[in-house]
Amino acid sequence: MKHDDAELFYDGRTYRATQRRQIYNASPNPVTQYLIRISVDRYPGSPERSNQLYRENPLTWDEIGLSAQVGNEPVGWRVQHDRDAFKELWLLFENEYGRYPLYPGETTWIEYSYTVGDEKWGTWFQRAVRLPTERLSVRLNFPVELDPAVWGTETTMTAAAFPFRTAIHQEAASDRRIFSWSTDAPPLHARYRLEWKFRSRSSQEESSPAMPQSASEKMRSIGIVQAGDPILTGQARRFNLPTEAEDARRVVAELNAASERAAGIHLFSKGMGCAAPQIGIDRAAAIVRTPDGETITLLNPRVIEESADTDEQYEGCWSFFDVRGKVPRPLSITVEHTDISGEQRITIFEYGVARLVAHEIDHIDGILYTTRMRPGVDPISVSEYRGTGRTWSYDASGRKT
Template sequence: MTPSDFAPALTAWHTRRGLTKKALAHAIGFDPSYVSHIEAGRHPASGDFARRAEQHLDAGGELWKAWQGAAGKQPAPTGAAELFVDSDHAELRYHDGVYTARMRRRVVNGGTEPVSRYLVRISVDRYPGRPEHSNELYRRHPLAWEALNLKAACNNEPMRWTVKHDKDSFKEVWLCFDNEESRFPLYPGQAATLEYAYTVGEDQWGQWFQRAVRLPTNRIGVDLVFPAGLDPDAWGTETSTTAEAVPLRHPIKRTCQGDDVVFSWSAQDPPIGARYRLEWRWRARPGGEPRPLLRTSSDRMAAAGIVQDGDPALARSARRFRLPEEAAAAQETVDHLHRAIGRVREHHEFGKGMGLAAPQIGIDRAAAVVLPPDPDASPLVLLNPRIIGSSAETDEHYEGCLSFFDVRGLVPRPRRIEVEHTAPEGATVITVFTDALARLVAHEVDHLHGIVYTRHMRPGLSPIPVEEYRGTGRPWRYRRT
């Protein structure tokens, strides 16, 4: 695609509608930097983006025609095997301590060459957001092929499979369109139904299940099937390489089937690169034993996966990202932070905004996400941040920390700070923050250097119990200068 045909039309239409690039991006569910790349001609627009922009800007078909004209300038593929997925359905069932995943995909060869194999991935994470615990677990008890008991079929014909990657917690295999008795390649224009299944014990599988869209797909769906006696609850998020994690755009439906509860979710025309993550919890343990009570604020934060005071992870400086080489690792870390923030917000409302640094979820990397006090403002993502300047004027306000949330401390902070940070593509950015946002950002930058707010409190002052704090749910107030 030649982006120059589409970019001017996009600029003209969002300007005509009185929308900035940032406003347009948030309105149609894309990251603002994605729009910037398109308008600068550095990146072609996807069909999904063009359709959403056309609809939101009510461009009378002009944007869509411009995109089609640009797309038509691409050279036609020659000799390529191009698969697309007509439907993709996954079922994850839990019973007696074992998860069984069953995948069913109807794939179509829209290319010009026969297809003889299909790549599938199996990835587990027992402790989401706490990679040091997961890494230790899988070093001691790696996923075993024998335990996975992987089986696959094409149109009910058994398929042979070969290993591409064999890691402790990650497997990739080629499902081959053949077996010991026959070969059945998928020729251009043909469709086939692929089915495969595997099992993982709950000692190795965390309470999450992610589906990634890697090929053009018409429909994707998931069923989670859990015993009703566990009193299960489920929710989900959607993310991609160009957008932050947000709640699923389509609700999860809950139904009862005998002794099971089924959570069903689906979406039409998911964009390539989208990742849909479903998570769940058991309100009751097997046998009906109630879950332990979360008696304190810190108990609730620990239950949400937040590293608590005393953990050595909070006292170390986090490792910086090498960008753009480590852009994928940075995005994965940010995804973990967004999911953890979602869990935290189930336990507490944050009238002053909030932030979370990667060391607080056990990830030793220099990334933080800050939610501004304005609930309509977009989250801030900071990679490799450091404070390079601050105002002489300071003020004092009480702060809380998710890593010791039972207390609040009176902390002096500059009212204005300058922060140098790195964009995913590697550019150095300097951003100025003031007042409440400066306080939130400074708190998280401190975490990335192994510092907690008590280090900044005036001598003789100590944090007070949260029960004595009177500012919960109210924003910090600042006098005008």
């Protein structure tokens, strides 16, 4: 693909997505159709909530109002999959007046647009590189009175996630604010996720007396499953990799988005982690963000060896964040995990990072840290805890100081 260009226009109630792709036929055969996907998720951090929304009010073809053209010719399509929150279809290079195949060595533009109301569209827009692409560009066009703020995250083939390597450009145009970003030669299978918030609406919500007050209520409000939900005490399903690589990337993207939301409401000086069951996804995936800013992605992880040396430190869990519990853990663990291509890997984690990783693997195994605590030891309230804002430090022997 020579160029993948997308624009999202929001009028305060409805999103209109327009995607233009300049494709080149490098095959020896004519191309007569092109596969496209339309996918929505209103609550990306709360899959159960999103599933319920679309079961009760599915995305329909009438509301989408899809239009498509190849070159300057309007074209039709054939539906491949039609689900509540997901549509997949083949654009057909033909209409009632003729056929317009793309022959070997030729280039053409494909353009299609569709509309989704904001009651079904979440505050994010993702671009996935599924074909070799020379240039990728995105624009978000929002009303200036909503005071929009936009940020972006890249997820690579290895499932590692990090902020966009280059800044998102912002410009004002009359009553609109336009955010644009582009990159050349994006790696195959990379995902670029733009997220936003409308600060004028956020300030109204924050002034509402219904806003959550406790630490656990705040975590619930950003999509973190709370204690008592059966998904937290069941064994998460492993990925069949690389067959389920796309599913794994989607889950990792959701984990990173949840971590960004959590970082916006709490300071994590010791690092933090999130496992898929905590955002309502029954899959064996977790991420850990270390105090140094490194992101560790774990797919199908299991602890295969532990050190004899242990220490006992306070831990917090997003799924019951009003308390902290003192938990004994090994100072070193050896973890077997799978990368996105299906290759088995073994990694050794030590000290504070070992504690973070062990905590998240426990979540995948349906274990809460309270079951790891010594008999007779109870969690303390977060108001009693004095460790917030402090990093763990260890002496030369690895002991906590």
